[in-house]
Amino acid sequence: MTQPDARWSDHAVEQIIGRLLQIGVLLAAAVVIVGAALLLVNHGGNPAAYGDFRGEPSELRTVAGIVRGAAALHAPAIVQLGLVLLIATPIARVGFTLVAFILQRDRTYVWITTLVMILLLFGLVFGRGAA
């Protein structure tokens, strides 16, 4: 049996996780700012109404629809893409933690982290909650 790689000590992993979270948040914020600027230029003068709940249109509810809208430079979809990147940041962090546990050959935590990953992706991809 091979020894766990020393470069993947808990401390080293923590350092990389910290950096990963920072990059994710900054990237998400940058995309949101671009979309928000475009949105305010195009629709800033429109009346705002959030007193009644109508729910977002279906193309702003799914990752695929948001990516399509953002590719077409649709301003609300670009903001939404930034928000999806933000939601993806903790998911990427869990993914990285999973890789680290695999490299540490920590079998118990490989399973636990995989379970967290499945639960997270279930929410974002299917979005039906536990119903």
Place this chain on the structure above:
Amino acid sequence: MTILALATFVGIGSFAAGLLGSLTGLGGGIIVVPMLIYVFHVDFRYAVGASLVSIIATSSGAAAAYVREGYTNVRVGILLEVATTAGALVGGALTGIIDPSILKILFGLLMVFTIYRSLQPRAEHEILSTPDKWAARFRLDSTYPTPEGRQHYSVRNVPGGFVLMFFAGILSALLGIGSGIIKVLAMDQLMRLPFKVSTTTSNFMIGVTAAAGAGVLLHLGYIDPTLAFPVMLGVLAGALIGARVLTRANVKWLRQLFTLILVVSAARMLYDGITAVL
């Protein structure tokens, strides 16, 4: 009000909420939702969606700094995230079923509990050194930095903490909050982690919990880009600046201000919720 005007005022308000939440250590989510509802007359569901997204940003931003200081217990965090993400998925599914008036009552009660906890003196309990069966099974015991060097600590009552974390996850998705107050309660009081380890690990978990809930709320149409962007950018900027000035700020009167806002919001939430149900 135009979209531009609303975005400006919501941005300023969210900045203040993020700053206050960061300086007092009580988080921004619990005052962002009442602010959106009562100051800007936003529907409860849109407020919850925007708030939950902003929580991911502040949690991830702050966790980046804490993780590197060596307080966060990554194993405890990951293990309990099984409970919080499962809870968040259940909470997300429940948002469409439970009447918003009931959720307002729940929100009000949680604010009352937050006030109660924030008024209690923070006494560090003794650090345990004897391992517990579950803590040993999952290798949760660790060390944390103290002025006298890294000190070892043991973890206990893992099942109890796990159950409480499941409820913290439900509340997070239902109310658009990080539910850090319950996460810290589980780790500090039940599992007996050192206080600083509890708060930083809680922060570490809040982003993952909120991401699970936000995924569900996105599909339910609760996340409106026009409303969510000023909330997210405002809260994030406030929290980042709050973290910078933390050492210089007079936290005492800020905590009193935060408590006052909570008292007023809790009263309003409970009144609205109860009168609507009756």
